[in-house]
Structures are given as structure tokens and as C-alpha cells.
Amino acid sequence: MPWDVIKLNDGTSIPNIAFGTWTLGNGQQSTDKVDQAISVGFNHIDTAQSYRNEYEAGIAIKESGLDRNDLYITTKYSGLNGLDIETSINNSLNNLGVKYVDLYLIHHPRLAQPDIPTAWKQMEKVKADGLAKSIGVSNFQIADLEILLASAKVKPAANQILLHPYVVGRQTPLIQYAFDNNIAIEAYSVLIPLTHQPGGPVDGPVKDIATRLDVKPEQVLLAWAKAKGVIVVTSSSKKERLEGYLAAGDIDLTPEDVNNIDNAGAIGARRMTARTVIRRAAIAALIVAVIFGICSYMGFLPSMFLLHISQSNALIATVVFFILLALKLYF
């Protein structure tokens, strides 16, 4: 199935791939990149107050000459300059040069001030006033959604979250909770295995699938996210990559492909957890070794430690530190 639209709980439809403006910076280059994305066929632009390029995106939107109904525009309340939600959306609309956005999100639960129910009431007003067709959230966990849903008159239409194979395990309960409550999931940073964690266990299955289907690894990852039934928010500064992203809508992975990527992601996630534990233990051992070393050198015992300080303690702690360091390098 090619990229399509997903029906939201408020009856509107959202294109299931978006071009994000987070890393574009500002100025003319930013407008050019949004221009490029629209010209290759992206009709869903994802921006935010905090990306500081809504104005540049707005110029590209205007220059595209597209009818407003043919573009889907998302922006987010990022709490910039301490402004409230109503003032912020009006600023965003001015920057973007549009009368409404299709989707307005609270960028992060900690920005929902003074608390989630009060902030959500303001979001409901934004929708009632016609400034946003749909309202939603981003980076909300299950506990945040529970608080919101307890008093919401309008359910959030979507929750935009981090989703890639190394976090899919821990994000699955959140995705399931959202789906059970008819809240769509938007996935960002799907390409992390290529951009930030190359050489990890996900590389193998992704490369194998890419070779078998004669496509690029990034296309496999986007197809993987699409197979999860989520809306993909991605980006690129390169025209060929953007064309590849859109073509990835035609890639249908088998359930086995998706499982292989999930399983490799789980292995990577376990390794990362092990690394974190080892790193923390190594730091603790190093601190102990240094304290033991200093105390041993100075020949005194600080009463707060209540430990028998000797050179052999310092030696043991140092050895433990190097063993942990070796383990960390191994993992």
C-alpha cells in the first residue's frame, strides 16, 4: 500500500508521512528545503514553535501555490518565551501565513502548564475557535494521557513520539494504549539506527531486506514504521532521499521482516541497558578507587565512610573499574 491517509478520531484525515523542519535551521536555506519537500510531493509539513522556522516554512507554503486544502500543516506549542497556548498559536498562524493549522500539538507534557487538564482546556478552545482542525500531544506517556483523558471533552487526535527499532519494545505499551483509546501515533526519529547508532544489531536485517528488495536502508526503516500503523514524521536535506522516502510507501514488508527488525532492536536495547549499568558501575568504582587511593596516601580514615582504608582496597577498586571498563568496551 502506498503512503495514504489515516482517519483521526475527530473525523479528519492525516497523510501518514510528513516532512519535518526541526533540523533545517532558519533563513533562506530552510525555506528552500521545505520548498524542495513540497515539490517532490510531500503534502504534510511538521513544524513547531521551538524549531524557529515556522516563518520560513510559511514562505515555502505560500510559494508552492498549493490550495490550502491540499496541504496538511502541523505545528506545536513549545512554551517559547513563556507565552500561553492561545497567544502562541496566533503567533504560529501569523508566522505560517495561514488561518488555521490542521494539527496543533502540545510539544511535551512538561510544557502543559500549570497542569495537563488546564493546558488541554486551552487546546480545546483553540479547536473550538477554528485555529486548529485537530488537537493532540507529543511525547506524552501513558500516565500523562490518563490525566488528560480523565477531564478531556475532546480526545487528543494524535500523540507524536520517538519510535525506532531500538525503542519499539518500550514504546509498544504506549502505542497499544493510544490505539485502544483511538489516538493516532506519529513516529519521529525512525531513522536513528542509521543516523545515531550505525553498526548496531538492526543494521543486519535492515541491510538484508534492502538487498532483497533492491531499496535503501532508510526506505526499509520507513516501511517498518508504516507497517506499525503509525504516521511517519521524517526529514532530509536531499532531494533523492526525499523521493526515496515517498517511494518507500510502496514497500510492503512481510510480518517476518518486521519481526526480524523488532528482535534486532530488542537485542540492541538490551545491550544499551547493559552498557548503561556497566558505565554507572564503572564510574562508581572509579570514584571509590580515587577516594580509597587518596585516603590511603594521606593515611587517614574519614569517619563518614566507616571503612578500613588500605592500599589493597584502592587496588581492588581500581581493578574492578578496569574490568567494568573492559566490559563496557566489549558491549
Ligand SMILES: NC(=O)C1=CN([C@@H]2O[C@H](COP(=O)(O)OP(=O)(O)OC[C@H]3O[C@@H](n4cnc5c(N)ncnc54)[C@H](OP(=O)(O)O)[C@@H]3O)[C@@H](O)[C@H]2O)C=CC1
Ligand atoms: N515531537 C518531537 O519532540 C520531535 C519531533 N520531531 C519531528 O520529526 C522530524 C524528523 O526527525 P528526525 O530525527 O530528523 O528524523 P529521521 O530519523 O527521519 O532522520 C532524518 C535524518 O536522517 C538522515 N538520513 C536519512 N537516510 C540516511 C542514511 N542512509 N544514513 C545517514 N543518515 C540518513 C537525513 O540526513 P540528510 O539530510 O543528509 O538526508 C535526515 O537528517 C523533525 O524534523 C520534527 O519535525 C523530531 C524530534 C522530536
